[in-house]
Amino acid sequence: MTENPAHSALWPAPLASGAIHATVPVPGSKSVTNRALVLAALAAEPGWLRRPLRSRDTLLMAGALRALGVGIEETVSSSSSATGANGAGEAWRIIPSGLHGPATVDVGNAGTVMRFLPPVATLANGDVRFDGDPRSYERPLNGVIDALRGLGARIDDDGRGALPMTVRGGGALEGGQIEIDASSSSQFVSALLLSAPRFNQGVEVRHVGGRLPSMPHIRMTVDMLRAVGAQVDSPESGGEPNVWRVTPGALLGRDLVIEPDLSNAQPFLAAALITGGRVTIPDWPERTTQPGDALREIFTEMGGSCELTEQGLTFTGSGAIHGIDVDLGEVGELTPGIAAVAALADSPSTLRGVAHLRLHETDRLAALTKEINELGGDVTETADGLHIRPRRLHGGIFHTYHDHRMATAGAIIGLAVKDVQIENVATTAKTLPDFPGLWTDMLGARSN
Structure with missing residues (x-):
C-alpha cells in the first residue's frame, strides 16, 4: 500500500x-448517520436523511450499500426546513431494492461498516466480500461472525474471526436466539439488532460476557429501530438484563434530520x-x-x-x-x-x-x-x-x-x-x- x-x-x-x-x-453524527443508512436500506419504502454527515466512515457505508444495490441520491435543498448549522441543506434519498451480490465492501477502518453490514449481506442474493485497511484486520469481529453462523449464515473467514472475509448471501436469514460476548464492542449487539426485523424469526440477542461497554450506542440503535416501526424488547423497557428481542416485520421509510x-x-x-x-x-x-x-x-x-x-x-x-x-x-x-x-x-x-x-x-x-x-x-x-x-x-x-x-x-x-x-x-x-x-x-x- x-x-x-x-x-x-x-x-x-x-x-x-x-x-x-x-x-x-x-456536522452530523456519524453513529446516527450510519445506523440511519442501514435502516433506510432495509426499509419497505424510500426515505430521506437530512443533514447527514459526509465523512470517510459514512461515505464508506453509503458506498457499500450502493454496491449491494441500494439507491442513494444526494441533493442539496434550499428549503429552510432542511438547512442549518449541521449540513448546509444536504439530503440523501435512500431507495431500497433487492440486495444482491457479487459485491465487494471496503470497510476502511470503520467499526460500524465492518460490523453492521455482514448481517445485511446475509440478506443479499450472492457473495459479499469484506475487506479494509490493515488495522481493520486486527479489530474484533468474531462476535458478529459467530453469531451470524449461529443464526444460519455461511461465512468464509479462514477461521480468523476477522477481516477479510466473504458472506455467502442466501437472500434471507433464519434468525432466532443467539448468545454472544459483546464485552469488546457494543457494536456486536447493534449489528444484529439493526438487520433483525428482516430475519425470518427476528432475533433474541443475549449478552453473556463481561461488562458491556458503550450502552448509549445500543440505546441509540433500539430507539432508531422503534422509530422506523420495529418492535424491540430491551432492558431499558422492562426486559431481561443484557437481552434484546426484535420481532420480524417491515420497516418504514423515514424523513430523518441527523443530530x-x-x-x-x-x-x-x-x-x-x-x-x-x-x-x-x-x-x-x-x-x-x-x-x-x-x-x-x-x-x-x-x-x-x-x-x-x-x-x-x-x-x-x-x-x-x-x-x-x-x-x-x-x-x-x-x-x-x-x-x-x-x-x-x-x-x-x-x-x-x-x-x-x-x-x-x-x-x-x-x-x-x-x-x-x-x-x-x-x-x-x-x-x-x-x-x-x-x-x-x-x-x-x-x-x-x-x-x-x-x-x-x-x-x-x-x-x-x-x-x-x-x-x-x-x-x-x-x-x-x-x-x-x-x-x-x-x-x-x-x-x-
Missing part, C-alpha cells in the same frame, strides 16, 4: 492567545474549558442517546459551566481545570479528549472502565500514554484505564496512529502548549470533515 503524503505530514497545532469566544457548527455529532463537539468545548472562554454548539438536542451528551456533566465537573437553550449548548470555562475520577465505560470514545484536558489540569485524574479502548482504531490507552508522556506528561496505564498526573508539558510531535480522536486530543493539548505538531491530522476526516478549518475558524472568531 502506498503511503499517503498527508499521513506523514505535520500540522502545527494552533496555540490559543487568550480566551476563546466562538460559535462552532458541528450534530456531540462527541465531535468535544474538542471545541474543551477549548472553552482550557482557555477560560465560551463556545456555543448550535442545535444541541434536548434529548439524545449520543454518548457525547455526557460532556455537559464531565466538563462541568472539570471546571466549567453550561447552558442548554433552543439555540444550542453554550459551555463556559472558569479559567481553572480540575482533575476528575470518572468511569467512562459507557462513553469510552470521549476518553482521548478527556485525557488531553486532564493532562492540563491542576490535580490528578483517573479514567476508568475503558479497557475495551485497546481494541479501537488503535490501542488508545497505550497511544495516549506514549504521546502525552513524550510531551513531558505523567500518564500510567491501569488495567481498565489511565491515571494522569499533570506536569508542565512541552512541544513535540503528537502521533495519531490513523485515529481521529488521537488527532483531536493532540490539538486540545496544543491550545495550551507551544510547538505541538500533529502527525496526520487528515485522519480526522474519518468522522469530522475539515477539522483543521473548523479549529482555526474557532480560534480566529475572537480570542482575547
Whole structure:
C-alpha cells in the first residue's frame, strides 16, 4: 500500500492567545448517520436523511450499500426546513431494492461498516466480500461472525474471526436466539439488532460476557429501530438484563434530520474549558442517546459551566481545570479528549472502565500514554484505564496512529502548549470533515 503524503505530514497545532469566544457548527453524527443508512436500506419504502454527515466512515457505508444495490441520491435543498448549522441543506434519498451480490465492501477502518453490514449481506442474493485497511484486520469481529453462523449464515473467514472475509448471501436469514460476548464492542449487539426485523424469526440477542461497554450506542440503535416501526424488547423497557428481542416485520421509510455529532463537539468545548472562554454548539438536542451528551456533566465537573437553550449548548470555562475520577465505560470514545484536558489540569485524574479502548482504531490507552508522556506528561496505564498526573508539558510531535480522536486530543493539548505538531491530522476526516478549518475558524472568531 502506498503511503499517503498527508499521513506523514505535520500540522502545527494552533496555540490559543487568550480566551476563546466562538460559535462552532458541528456536522452530523456519524453513529446516527450510519445506523440511519442501514435502516433506510432495509426499509419497505424510500426515505430521506437530512443533514447527514459526509465523512470517510459514512461515505464508506453509503458506498457499500450502493454496491449491494441500494439507491442513494444526494441533493442539496434550499428549503429552510432542511438547512442549518449541521449540513448546509444536504439530503440523501435512500431507495431500497433487492440486495444482491457479487459485491465487494471496503470497510476502511470503520467499526460500524465492518460490523453492521455482514448481517445485511446475509440478506443479499450472492457473495459479499469484506475487506479494509490493515488495522481493520486486527479489530474484533468474531462476535458478529459467530453469531451470524449461529443464526444460519455461511461465512468464509479462514477461521480468523476477522477481516477479510466473504458472506455467502442466501437472500434471507433464519434468525432466532443467539448468545454472544459483546464485552469488546457494543457494536456486536447493534449489528444484529439493526438487520433483525428482516430475519425470518427476528432475533433474541443475549449478552453473556463481561461488562458491556458503550450502552448509549445500543440505546441509540433500539430507539432508531422503534422509530422506523420495529418492535424491540430491551432492558431499558422492562426486559431481561443484557437481552434484546426484535420481532420480524417491515420497516418504514423515514424523513430523518441527523443530530450534530456531540462527541465531535468535544474538542471545541474543551477549548472553552482550557482557555477560560465560551463556545456555543448550535442545535444541541434536548434529548439524545449520543454518548457525547455526557460532556455537559464531565466538563462541568472539570471546571466549567453550561447552558442548554433552543439555540444550542453554550459551555463556559472558569479559567481553572480540575482533575476528575470518572468511569467512562459507557462513553469510552470521549476518553482521548478527556485525557488531553486532564493532562492540563491542576490535580490528578483517573479514567476508568475503558479497557475495551485497546481494541479501537488503535490501542488508545497505550497511544495516549506514549504521546502525552513524550510531551513531558505523567500518564500510567491501569488495567481498565489511565491515571494522569499533570506536569508542565512541552512541544513535540503528537502521533495519531490513523485515529481521529488521537488527532483531536493532540490539538486540545496544543491550545495550551507551544510547538505541538500533529502527525496526520487528515485522519480526522474519518468522522469530522475539515477539522483543521473548523479549529482555526474557532480560534480566529475572537480570542482575547
